[in-house]
Amino acid sequence: MTGTFPAGAAQEYWEAFYQAEERRWKGTPNPLLVREIGALAPGTALDLGCAEGADAVWLARRGWRVTAADVSPTALRRAAAHAVAAGVADRVEWVCHDLSRSFPAGSFDLVSAQFLHSPVAARGEREAILGRAAAAVAPGGTLLIAGHAGWPSWVDEPPFPYHFPTTSEVLDSLRLEPGRWQLEVEEVVERELASPDGRPGRREDNVLRLRRVGQPPYGS
Template sequence: MTDTRPQPTPEVFWEEFYGRDDRVWSGRPNPLLVREAAGLAPGTALDLGCGEGADAIWLAARGWQVTAVDVSATALERGAAHAAEAGVADRIGWRRHDLGTSFPEAPEGGYGLVSLQFLHSPLELPVERIVRSAAAAVAPGGVLLFVGHAQSPSWKRQAHADVRFPTADELLAAMGLPSPDRRVEVRESLRTEATGPDGEAGFRVDHVLRVRRLR
């Protein structure tokens, strides 16, 4: 039988998600963000789907001026508190957006870094449209960095059978590639052995795409 119950809005869903615990994520930045952004010269950064702010705080501690965006007010409040504890509150602006329906306005000239890290949702999410908006927000000389699952982690295959994960080609097309104005600096699909939430052994496959806007 098909479940015909109405889906919650993203705001309601993620508020409930973050309301289950005082802290959901580890507080550590995503390792692939660290790998790809550590060598970039600090400037302005946009962190889309920032959650509790670990990536934004890592970037701010390295000199970036960050705009951190999430749909959950609770996540943003926690991020702001963690940023204050880390001494970088003045380097991060927190903004609430449902990226499925709105997108933060870019500063004049755009951002030096736009980061989309594991922007996944059990609710419908127009990932390719968001990627297209993200690419448009990158300044000339800047970088768009996308890290996301290529498929459900092995321990969630059945639960996520109806979730569509865009291919690398689809994501690059959404970024406007091929184009003489953009250069792909990193394109990888990484398989990582991992342990599920109930201790099950498994793996996940993630796309890593780093694209520089040339002009």
């Protein structure tokens, strides 16, 4: 969806989304995060759009110190409770940001942006956020971006117009400084995804993993 949205539209939308149900997600980390980051030595991590905290808690359990950002206070409260239950509350800082208007300070050994899609994002907002994500990666650090490549196969009429960017479009939008980044993974991954009424189907996701050239401040 494109257009102009008033200040606070993102928080209003995502608060309603999370308040509609006691729990929105399964509480397990995104498989692409697990696949791409599992072999890295832990350092500092920034989780953008952390939702109910599954990715941040998984990272913390593996020894990462995590800054986890989301626009929804309800999602952040659930995420903090998840961290307490997992015994990693001291390893995660939960911060509330509308990433189109404010962004966590600092640089990180890992910046993860998993499925940052929003029906109330104005044109160019996602690209701007991902640009800030790249700028937040420390020398030697990793930028991981995962996003949907399209609607699920069983969606005949999309609920709203939305352009799902290709990996090359995402890379172009990042405007990375030549010679300062190494592209490690660029892939389209297909997975099975049943419809809400149980019909079999599939969905394709894009994944990009890039490393900023430089000596990492942690082990490799």
